[in-house]
Amino acid sequence: MADVVMDSGQGTSAGRDVTDLVLQDILAGVLLPGTWLKQIDLERRYNCTRPEVRRALDRLAQKRLVEHVPNRGYHVYEPDGRRAREVSEIRIILETAIVGTIIQNASLADIASLRGLAEQFDFMVLNGTMLELYEANLAFHRHLLILGGNLELVDLITEIRQRTSSAPVSQWRTRARVEQSSREHHLMIDAIEAGDAEYLKGLVRQHILQG
Amino acid sequence: MADVVMDSGQGTSAGRDVTDLVLQDILAGVLLPGTWLKQIDLERRYNCTRPEVRRALDRLAQKRLVEHVPNRGYHVYEPDGRRAREVSEIRIILETAIVGTIIQNASLADIASLRGLAEQFDFMVLNGTMLELYEANLAFHRHLLILGGNLELVDLITEIRQRTSSAPVSQWRTRARVEQSSREHHLMIDAIEAGDAEYLKGLVRQHILQG
DNA sequence: GTATCCTAAATTGGCGCCAATTTTGGATAC
DNA sequence: GTATCCAAAATTGGCGCCAATTTAGGATAC
Numbered sequence: 001m002a003d004v005v006m007d008s009g010q011g012t013s014a015g016r017d018v019t020d021l022v023l024q025d026i027l028a029g030v031l032l033p034g035t036w037l038k039q040i041d042l043e044r045r046y047n048c049t050r051p052e053v054r055r056a057l058d059r060l061a062q063k064r065l066v067e068h069v070p071n072r073g074y075h076v077y078e079p080d081g082r083r084a085r086e087v088s089e090i091r092i093i094l095e096t097a098i099v100g101t102i103i104q105n106a107s108l109a110d111i112a113s114l115r116g117l118a119e120q121f122d123f124m125v126l127n128g129t130m131l132e133l134y135e136a137n138l139a140f141h142r143h144l145l146i147l148g149g150n151l152e153l154v155d156l157i158t159e160i161r162q163r164t165s166s167a168p169v170s171q172w173r174t175r176a177r178v179e180q181s182s183r184e185h186h187l188m189i190d191a192i193e194a195g196d197a198e199y200l201k202g203l204v205r206q207h208i209l210q211g
Numbered sequence: 212m213a214d215v216v217m218d219s220g221q222g223t224s225a226g227r228d229v230t231d232l233v234l235q236d237i238l239a240g241v242l243l244p245g246t247w248l249k250q251i252d253l254e255r256r257y258n259c260t261r262p263e264v265r266r267a268l269d270r271l272a273q274k275r276l277v278e279h280v281p282n283r284g285y286h287v288y289e290p291d292g293r294r295a296r297e298v299s300e301i302r303i304i305l306e307t308a309i310v311g312t313i314i315q316n317a318s319l320a321d322i323a324s325l326r327g328l329a330e331q332f333d334f335m336v337l338n339g340t341m342l343e344l345y346e347a348n349l350a351f352h353r354h355l356l357i358l359g360g361n362l363e364l365v366d367l368i369t370e371i372r373q374r375t376s377s378a379p380v381s382q383w384r385t386r387a388r389v390e391q392s393s394r395e396h397h398l399m400i401d402a403i404e405a406g407d408a409e410y411l412k413g414l415v416r417q418h419i420l421q422g
Numbered sequence: 423g424t425a426t427c428c429t430a431a432a433t434t435g436g437c438g439c440c441a442a443t444t445t446t447g448g449a450t451a452c
Numbered sequence: 453g454t455a456t457c458c459a460a461a462a463t464t465g466g467c468g469c470c471a472a473t474t475t476a477g478g479a480t481a482c
Contacts (some may be wrong), residue, residue, distance in 0.1 A: 036435095038432095038433075039433075039434070039435095040432090040433075046409060049466075049467060049468085050467080050468075051465095051466070051467065051468090052466090054434095054435080055266075055269060058266060058269070058270070059269070059270075059273055062270055062273055062274075063273075065292055070434090070473095071433090071434060071435080071472085071473050071474065072433090072434080072473090072475095073433075073434065074475070082362075083363055085363065086361045086362060086363035089361055089363055089364070090305070090361070090363060090367060092306065093305060093306070093308040093309075094301070094304060097304040097305075150297045150300055150301070151293075151297060152294055152297035152298055152374075153297065153300070153301055154302060156371065160367065163363075169381070206435090248462070249462095249463075249464095250465095251462090252462075259435060260436075260438085261438080262435090262436070262437065262438090263436090263439080265464095265465080281443095281464090281465090282442085282443055282444065282463090282464060282465080283443090283444070283445095283463090283464080284463075284464070391478075
């Protein structure tokens with residue numbers, strides 16, 4: 001029996017589960033770092049019940065996106081310079097490590113798909129919300145990582161990407177940076193086409209460090 | 212560190228979080244892969260309430276140690292060859308990446324501490340339970356990783372180590388392998404003392420691949 | 423006028439009940 | 453004898469209530 005049910009893992013799910021809704025609002029910058037997440041407020045905001053709110057908060061606390069203070073509540077994690085730096089370092093280690101495999105596995109069809117996703121990102125820069133831009137970026141990078149052939153790694157990177165919750169908002173404020181990201185996406189694809197692993201590694205590193 | 216090892220059936224399980232208790236039982240092999248975790252059973256087994264059980268199961272499902280099938284329950288994840296291989300690959304990438312930093316940062320005091328932890332592991336091989344052995348191993352590797360200077364990375368590796376839950380039991384059955392691990396621990400410390408990064412990388416890779 | 427204490431409102435968090443769904447066992451029909 | 457169907461038991465999971473703790477505000481003493 002094909003009884004495969006997509007539980008609320010870390011996949012990109014539609015805004016059904018409360019956990020994802022809160023997560024999206026944190027990533028979109030609606031719920032700012034330091035904000036206390038009162039259960040009664042979330043209950044009303046997302047039109048859901050108390051237990052659902054509590055489960056969502058517990059899950060986000062496990063993911064270390066919010067902090068739980070016993071008998072006082074949950075609040076959005078404040079950006080931590082050290083942590084952000086360390087997460088970036090981890091991402092650089094992981095994402096540069098599979099550059100070789102990505103280049104080996106990339107077919108012409110893959111490159112075409114990547115171009116499409118990169119262009120979709122460009123489109124969202126002009127006509128899209130912050131969230132749509134974020135998701136387009138995620139889709140591009142996800143497709144790129146899948147070429148690495150390690151699905152666990154794709155999930156892991158997607159997961160630790162969220163650990164610098166405040167990053168997307170605070171770093172993507174300027175249009176210049178977003179357009180820089182856009183250019184780098186295309187340069188990455190060029191590097192894959194050219195089969196230049198070392199150049200791609202440099203691009204990935206730079207891309208992560210700037211956001 | 213005195214580790215609280217809970218025997219099943221015992222009554223007073225005060226203080227400890229239920230999630231950790233179930234986690235330890237999965238890691239220790241008491242709860243075998245595929246087992247259905249009925250809420251009523253866990254409730255009685257760990258002397259806790261229904262909501263506590265459900266929270267623990269939800270958390271373990273988030274960590275992907277158990278799988279949740281709606282309206283049917285939770286069961287311990289079956290070992291997946293592909294996943295285990297991919298997790299090993301990730302660990303190799305991360306742990307070999309910080310070998311250089313580890314060697315740079317390792318003081319004489321650190322090396323002495325590592326020797327002590329390695330010897331504690333040796334001791335547990337002879338006079339210790341499976342869980343104590345597992346924890347001694349964890350303590351050694353944790354101390355090693357901390358020398359890398361990236362605390363997020365330490366937590367991350369500790370976390371993904373648990374993703375191959377069935378590994379410790381199934382792979383550590385033979386004494387030969389455990390003693391091989393023991394030898395490798397000491398060889399790693401030797402490599403650190405000698406400042407030989409490349410040799411240490413090879414050891415780490417081999418250590419992860421064999422379990 | 424300010425600090426402290428005490429009371430009241432608000433919030434968190436534990437707990438049990440009940441409905442919805444699934445599983446199991448047995449009875450019946452072919 | 454076997455397959456199918458139905459009913460009873462068991463299990464999951466949603467929901468709301470109430471106690472414990474914290475916070476805020478006001479009254480009182482100095």
